[in-house]
Amino acid sequence: MEEVLKVTAKDLQETILTWLSIYRSITGPSSEKRPDEFTQKWTKGMLKVAGSLQLISELNNTPVEKHMQKAIEDGKTLDASKLDDIYVLFGEVSEYMKEKVLS
Numbered sequence: 001m002e003e004v005l006k007v008t009a010k011d012l013q014e015t016i017l018t019w020l021s022i023y024r025s026i027t028g029p030s031s032e033k034r035p036d037e038f039t040q041k042w043t044k045g046m047l048k049v050a051g052s053l054q055l056i057s058e059l060n061n062t063p064v065e066k067h068m069q070k071a072i073e074d075g076k077t078l079d080a081s082k083l084d085d086i087y088v089l090f091g092e093v094s095e096y097m098k099e100k101v102l103s
Contacts, residue, residue: 009058009101016094019049023087043080050075050086064096 026042053072059065071089074082 007054007056009056009097012053012056013094013097013102015049015053016090016097019046020087020090020094022046023083043083044078046083047075047078047080047086050090051078058101059093059097062096062100064093068093 023046050071051073052075053068055065055068055072059068067089071086071093074086074089
């Protein structure tokens with residue numbers, strides 16, 4: 001039987017910050033043009049990561065609970081058009097966690 005690890009608020013924050021950083025590095029104005037195959041793999045991978053995250057109890061009944069749920073749901077669709085929305089939602093969750101959960 002597989003052991004399930006408990007994700008802490010700090011773990012989630014680190015994962016979200018890494019996701020945001022990778023997203024910015026690939027989509028930002030200084031990013032280089034990449035082959036379509038790379039873009040497709042990167043897009044699918046980013047969506048899979050977003051869809052595999054879980055809502056932690058520290059975000060229950062907070063202003064960003066629905067943001068996190070929506071980002072996870074959008075990631076599970078594997079719809080590349082939702083990446084920008086996930087980026088915004090994760091940014092808001094990260095800011096909230098920094099100010100209210102991890103302070």
